[in-house]
Amino acid sequence: MKTVPFDEALTRYEPVIGLEVHVELGTQSKMFCSCSTNFGAAPNTQVCPVCLALPGAMPVANRAAIESIIRIGLALNCSIAEWCRMARKNYFYPDMPKDYQISQYDEPICTDGYLDVTVDGKVIRVEIERVHMEEDTGKLTHSGGATGRIHGADYSVVDYNRAGIPLVEIVTKTVVGTGALAPAVARTYVAELRDLMRALGVSDVKMEEGSLRCDANLSLNRPGDPWGTRTETKNVNSLRSVERAVRFEIERQAAVLDDGGRVHQETRHFQEGDGTTAPGRSKEQAEDYRYFPEPDLVPIAPSREWVEKLRLTLPELPSVRRARLAEAWAIGEFEMATLVNAGILDIVEETVAAGVAPDAARKWWSGEFTRAASERGVEPADLPVTSADIARVEELIASGALNDKLARQVFEAVLAGEGSPDEVVAARGLAVVSDDGPLLEAIDAALAEQPDVAEKIRSGKLQAAGAIVGAVMKTTRGQADAGRVRELLLERLGVEG
């Protein structure tokens, strides 16, 4: 596929982006029935007459889901409709049990909001056109065939566990004037939205499990010209992919336009492997979904009292919180972003609240514990170590009872389930050796083993001292204070440090 280098493309064209984000709500039950929404159950075990669309079954709207979407709308500064209806979106597809999806059409529950995002220190206001609710479809898996799509497959199987899970669709207005920042704006917006959903507690927003999905719309136009034809890129399953997909479409569409071609209005699929997009099912004619108001559901008319009550439950906005914490911890935007992306901001804050210095809390969580979590395939916050454990270990370091190396051993043992830090220290006999006697013995032994090294040090080559210090640390199993060992060694050899 022909592309134009990104920087060059931007010298001739202005990108216009639009983002549609689907968020699976973390409600206990589905949107229109009482089936569980747990991820990963055996196929077709979380189903009932309603979500299988058995003849006669009827939907009933889940109040918790409506509550979640109103809170999302309020957090995005939207107006909340006083009265609105669900609508049926009609089309035949085997992943949709009713062959229509209950969604919203011209009466979305939340409209006209915004979300501010900061990119390169610049605040960009992304306007929200609408936030509406709908139900998820089942999951089709195609076997055989080259394309992995339904056409050409030998057979397909469908799992309706996902059918009917409440989804919220958040649609931006077109975002203009971002220029070369367009890919980063798209990524940051989705990241910001993800953090907001997390702060609201309405979804676990795991892109890899599909609980947050993003479609990225992009068009290019020459400065001063009307907007170009847009493409809609689907299958964008990570923050990095959002950025890459927008970037690639800019490069691809620029090449099409440079050649005097026309960009086709189409759905494209992002290819994780090489970072390109490929055309999806071509739409010769626009699909007619024959929307009409869902007659099986009464209209939704959230009372103003309810809406105001929900407004009081809104958490501090993630951007406000990040700014507050960054200032308190004296860290910059980059360090903060690292914590957010690693998913450890909450736990670091908790650890600081437990009395640990911010730097130490960040160091432990982004180093030791992030590594341990990824080895175990769990979230850092789910590791069996508490903020109180970290606070205790930091106390022991400060008092000189532990050094860094020993502290890491303590945590290894804590993570292995050997007990609290104090229990581990006692059981393993981990303590910094502060008595000079055993250290001097160990130094003498090391010097006797490496007479040539001893000679070098005596002759003034102080960098050779490391070998002896290392040997002593080894015999003391790391429990010595390396600084003290060096002092004693130089004293022993009568060399000035």
Place this chain on the structure above:
Amino acid sequence: MSLIRDNASVLASAIAEGEVSSEEVTRAHLDRIAAVDERVHAFLHVDSDGAIAAAKRVDAKRAAGEKLGPLAGVPLALKDVLAMKGQPTTAGSKILEGWIPPYDAAVVERLRAADIIILGKTNMDEFAMGSSTEHSAYGPTHNPWDLDRIPGGSGGGSAAALAAFEAPLAIGTDTGGSIRQPAAVTATVGVKPTYGAVPRYGLIALASSLDQVGPCARNVLDTALLHAAIAGHDARDSTSINAPVPDVVAAALNADVRGMKVGLVRELSGAGYQAGVQQRFDEAVAILTELGAEVIEVSCPHFEYALAAYYLILPSECSSNLARFDGMRYGLRVGDDGSRSVEEVMALTREAGFGPEVKRRIMIGTYALSSGYYDAYYGQAQKVRTLITRDFTEAFEKVDVLISPTAPTTAFKIGEKVDDPVAMYLNDIATIPVNLAGNCAMSLPIGLAPEDGLPVGLQIMAPPMGDDRLYRAGAAVEAALVDRWGHLLIEEAPAL
């Protein structure tokens, strides 16, 4: 007493008193079905074992001294459009042949809870689309008054079962007249309750905003008892009304219309109505006046657009409601030979599984909802619907109930209108406005048309949640007619 001719309330008290067992009553009806249903074809499926087992449970309860409900032990015929666990449920369509529901409709749960004995599932126009039961994929039902004639539709099976004394109680559903018009042409009683009064959960939807489940019987009191057994809120139906059910049984026992204001709908009589139908209707009006009701004429000017609006709203909703019958999860599947695409299998299944009337309405509805046509058709029809509702609201400011003939003609011959959809649709001209507005209405027998000797029905209409008014007025008219004739009109039905 006659186990098959007596009314449900009489049977229920005989069972409660121990004069007869529910099993005996049930077996008598199963025997009657075996004797006559080959000619009537009211039933698509008879659940003899289930019915007898249920009857035995009622008898055991009685023997144990448990308190029984007012209809306990009495048999009932269930329209095949309601899901019943473990029993075939086809909605009169080939596309659901062989499907066995894993759950009970809300109404079926309530029937079971009331210890009513479900004999089986009755015939109907496919997916309740029709006014003659000729559109059933399983062959027509015959009117017990004249086996060459239609029993009305879509609930012809339920009405015919009552008129043929195969069951003293029946459940119907009414989207545009499917309870009332069959009642009218078989000399039985049928009520379309207020929209939302009886839960629809488990009712295979035709048009969600119009469908309503309702009671059918051979007299007004039995109908009221059954109404009371099935009405009331159910959280599984979002449109179900969460309010106390009007006391319809008390109303049926209080057959007094003195001082009641009755509105005669000018637009629902006269031209287009068979002479004998009009004559019996005029007599009913005279009876109401004699009984002390004040009858005045009222006008509902938008009713003339009701049929047109109805035949846009209904097909629109049904085109969507019937989409699920795609051969993927249950029922018929055609063409799945490993070489065809999923769209082809869906199309072949629907082509083979749906009858012509169903296809016609799906096509009309698909067209009416299409982008570019929506406003002109579906949107416009909804506006008319609002105007019709307003006509009713204004009329009910002046009167307590409205009346009209239930159907413009008596039962026509099987085959007479089956190829003329518009002629068929006109049967429901008087019943459709009620569904569009969500009101309630009853049809009860008021005599035989002199020219053909076939039953004529009176329609009584009341505002939403005014269901008790239907029973008060209906019981009064019924009592006056029984006084005059010495018996219910149904007693004059041929013996078969």
